[in-house]
Amino acid sequence: MLKYTVLTVALLFMSSIGFAQPADNAGDPEARESENVVSIYGDFYTTIDGVNYNPNWGQSGVDGVDPEYDPGTGNTVLAYPNFNYQGTEFTAQDLSAMEYLHVDIWVAEGTSRIVKLTPIDNSGNGPGEVLVEVPLTPGSWNSVSLPKSAFTGMTWQSIFQLKFDGQFNADGSANTEPFDVYVDNIFFWKNASTPQNDATLSDLQVDNETVEGFSSTLLNYEVNLVTGTTEVPQITEATATNSNASVTITQATGVPGTASVEVVSESGNVTNTYSVNFLSTIPATAAPTPPQISAEGVISLFSDTFTDIDLDTLSAEFDDSDYEIVMVEDNPTLLIKFANFIGVDFQNNRQDMSDMTHFHIDFWTGKEDLDGTVFNVKLSEWGGTAGEVAGYEFNINEGTSPAIVNDTWVSVDVPLSSFGGTASPRGDIAQFLITSNLGDVYVDNIYFYDEGAPLGVGDDITPESFKLRQNYPNPFNPSTNISYTLPANGKVTLEVFTIQGQKVATLVDEVKGAGSHTATFNATNLASGVYTYILTSEAGRIVNKMTLIK
Numbered sequence: 001m002l003k004y005t006v007l008t009v010a011l012l013f014m015s016s017i018g019f020a021q022p023a024d025n026a027g028d029p030e031a032r033e034s035e036n037v038v039s040i041y042g043d044f045y046t047t048i049d050g051v052n053y054n055p056n057w058g059q060s061g062v063d064g065v066d067p068e069y070d071p072g073t074g075n076t077v078l079a080y081p082n083f084n085y086q087g088t089e090f091t092a093q094d095l096s097a098m099e100y101l102h103v104d105i106w107v108a109e110g111t112s113r114i115v116k117l118t119p120i121d122n123s124g125n126g127p128g129e130v131l132v133e134v135p136l137t138p139g140s141w142n143s144v145s146l147p148k149s150a151f152t153g154m155t156w157q158s159i160f161q162l163k164f165d166g167q168f169n170a171d172g173s174a175n176t177e178p179f180d181v182y183v184d185n186i187f188f189w190k191n192a193s194t195p196q197n198d199a200t201l202s203d204l205q206v207d208n209e210t211v212e213g214f215s216s217t218l219l220n221y222e223v224n225l226v227t228g229t230t231e232v233p234q235i236t237e238a239t240a241t242n243s244n245a246s247v248t249i250t251q252a253t254g255v256p257g258t259a260s261v262e263v264v265s266e267s268g269n270v271t272n273t274y275s276v277n278f279l280s281t282i283p284a285t286a287a288p289t290p291p292q293i294s295a296e297g298v299i300s301l302f303s304d305t306f307t308d309i310d311l312d313t314l315s316a317e318f319d320d321s322d323y324e325i326v327m328v329e330d331n332p333t334l335l336i337k338f339a340n341f342i343g344v345d346f347q348n349n350r351q352d353m354s355d356m357t358h359f360h361i362d363f364w365t366g367k368e369d370l371d372g373t374v375f376n377v378k379l380s381e382w383g384g385t386a387g388e389v390a391g392y393e394f395n396i397n398e399g400t401s402p403a404i405v406n407d408t409w410v411s412v413d414v415p416l417s418s419f420g421g422t423a424s425p426r427g428d429i430a431q432f433l434i435t436s437n438l439g440d441v442y443v444d445n446i447y448f449y450d451e452g453a454p455l456g457v458g459d460d461i462t463p464e465s466f467k468l469r470q471n472y473p474n475p476f477n478p479s480t481n482i483s484y485t486l487p488a489n490g491k492v493t494l495e496v497f498t499i500q501g502q503k504v505a506t507l508v509d510e511v512k513g514a515g516s517h518t519a520t521f522n523a524t525n526l527a528s529g530v531y532t533y534i535l536t537s538e539a540g541r542i543v544n545k546m547t548l549i550k
Contacts, residue, residue, distance in 0.1 A: 022071045026104030026141040026184045036192055038093055040162065041067070041078050042185040052089040053078060055161075060084045060178045069182070077106075078186075082178040085165045088186075092122060092160040097217045098188040100145040106182040109139030113179055114168040118151065120161035124320070124339040126153045131165055145189070157218070162186070198242040199263045199270040205237035206259075206276060216241060219274050224281040224440070227366060227407050229255050233278055242266055252278055280407070281366030285544055286331035287409050287444035288362060288472030289483050297453020299351055301344055301432060301446040304332055309349055316343035316431070326442075329467070334443040338436045344446075347430040350382065353416070354425045356448040359394070360413045364442040365406050370398050373438050377412075379419065380431035392419035392426065401549070402475050404438070408530075408547050411473035416448070466539035471521070475547040478524040482507065484535050484542075485516045492537040494519055499530050507533075523548050 029044050039045035041053070054065040061082035069079035080086050103117065116131040130151040134144050148156065164183070169175045200216040211221045223233060232255055238247050244266040252259040261274040290305045300306035302314070314334070315323050321342040326335045336342055363375060375396040383389040394414060398404055402412055416426065432446070469483040486492060494508035504526060507519040521533070528550045535542045 020108040020180055022077070022106045022141065022182050024071060024141070025073050025075045025077065026106070026143060029102065029185050029187070032189060033192065037187050037189045038095060038098060039187040040088065040090065041183070042187060043075070044185060045187055048090060048093070050091055055087050055089045057085070057087045059086055060176075061086065071182075077182050077184040080164065080181040080183065083164070083166055083181045084176050084178050085163065085167060086181075087164075088162040090160060092158045093188075094157050094215060095119070095159050095188050096156040096215050097190060098148065098156070099190040100147055101151075101188050102143075102145045103134065103186050104141050104143050104184040105134055105136065106141050107136060107138050108180060111136075111138040111179060112170045113166055113175065114170060114172070115181060116165045116168065117146070118163050118165075119154065119156075119159045120163060121154055121156065121158055122160050123155055123158035124337070125155040125157065129163060130154055131163075141184075143185075157213070157215070159188075195242045195244075196267040197265050197270045198240075199245055199265040199272040200241045201238055201247075201261065201263060201272075201274060202241045203237055203239040204235070204261065204274060204276070206233050206235055208236050211276060219272060221274070221276045223276055223278050224366075225255055225278055226282045226284050227280040228284050229280060231255075232257065233259075235259050235261060235276065238263075238274070252276075256280055279366065281440060283328055283333075283364045283366075283409065283442055285409070285468075285470045286329035287333065287364070287442075288411055288470045288474060288481075290360065290445050290447070290472070293449050294453050297450040299353060299356060299448045301346075302334060302443070303445045303447055305445065306447055309346060309351065312345040312348050314342075314344055316345040319343040319433075328442065331444070336434070336436075336441050336443055338434075338439060338441060340437075341433055341435040344432040344434075345430070346432075347382070350428050350430045352427050353379070353429050353448055354427045355450055356416060356426070357451045358413060358449050359416055359419070360411070360445060360447050360449065361443065362409050362411050362445045364409050365404065365438045366440070367406055367438050370404055370406060373397065373404055374436060375404055375410075375438060375441070376435045378433040378435070379426065379429050380433065381426060382428045382430040384428055388431075392416075394419045401477075402473070403549060405475055405547050405549075408545055409470045409474050411475075413473050466537065466542070468533075468535040468542040468544055470544060471533070471546040475549040476523070477548060477550050479520055479522040480546060481518050481520055482533060482546075483516065483518045486512055486514050486537060487539055488514045490538045492535065494533065494535050496521055496531055496533045499532065504531070512537075521546075 037045050039047045053067045056062050061080055064081040066079040068076045070076050115134045117134050118129040118131045120129045132146055132150045136142050167176050204211050204214050232252050235249050238249055238261040240247050246264045248262040250260045255278050257278050259276045263272045298306050300308045319342045320339040322337045324335050325332050377394050379392040380388045381390040402410055466487055467485045471480040471482045492508055492512045496505040497503050528548050530545055530547050532543055532545050
């Protein structure tokens, strides 16, 4: 009798397991043209290549994910047994033209849990993810199309992941107990367009080049220009997708400034306005040239004045920001596009900085509103281990010295004793990090040095061009150095003026030889503010700005 009872219980248990799985498939989606759908999973539409349905984010069901689960119909679905959350990864997609995110989802009858879903955007614009509840009726397939508007603030320009999250009870409280979820037909879609109501552009050009990042559904653009630009760029082409739509171009009147293109559909029922904002966000001059320091007295991470140490990378895998090396006045410069922070990694070439006394970095921002902005640097000490044991930080904002200033190179040159942290003598530095909310920042001359080291040999090579360098340091108090180069012997003047045009100093007024020269400006008796300095010779005239902060 006991054996019979045990067998009965086992059969009942097996039966309950069987009912925890779907016995049929979700219905087929509506037929759509390929340009109106981007499929992530399912066999009804053509799915994009290279989707990873189980990237292993440490979820409970990582070992059981099955993209080819057959519920007994011969038509496979995507099984998430032992589910608490699950990710899917794919090549980044611009989904700004799509209107909905669709999923068919099944959970067992009696399930009292909530499943939430979010795309994940890695563009750095707007929130990276926005979890939205998927309406569920347990025990049957649920065909759900979530409008993009449900994912508040998401920009949709670079969607590269999806996340299902089931760590919630029906009342909204947390619950991480795993359960089974099955999904099918995951895709983004839009309604087929009606040409008569189409008020989009198929091309938008400024000065005969298509605007970077152009998409017919993206209405706002930024064009970054060198600070001091006075010639206003022109919209030279605005092509309507429907040639019968009307297009009206309004050019910008200055820099900074905004140009616009109004598109009215053929029917007259739909109007879109595209905006192009011209911003002065690129430095006109290179970072100041550092002084010569002997090789044994400097550790350089990025500078063409010194020999840089070998780095693993200028942007580590763990950071969330990007960079590119651009030329500013023929000088290689880092353009860092900050999301939050960037990590310069050299753990395979760790540095003993215990003999270094000072830290230096130059940075430039064109951001106008500096309220609440930061530019914080950190040294990561590993102490002979496989990870950080101490961090040394130096924080820069509007109220520090030096302070964040826009439209000028800020030279940070401070004793390493200014950095917080006392757990180690900086004998095993493996990483250097910068955290900032300034957006795009130009950076140069990242190095550490010993103030007692002998000076190196100066550059005696006759230059091929007429140049005026950014003063160093900048901002400054009370004195700063101004370097310039002359292509030939001749009379030269170097003068300093207030921003209103009043001359306050003549630093050079004599014949100078071809080559590099440096003059020192002492502003002890002057008030804080922005000053201009002007170099004049037979080769031409160059104007630059500097900032005195007392």
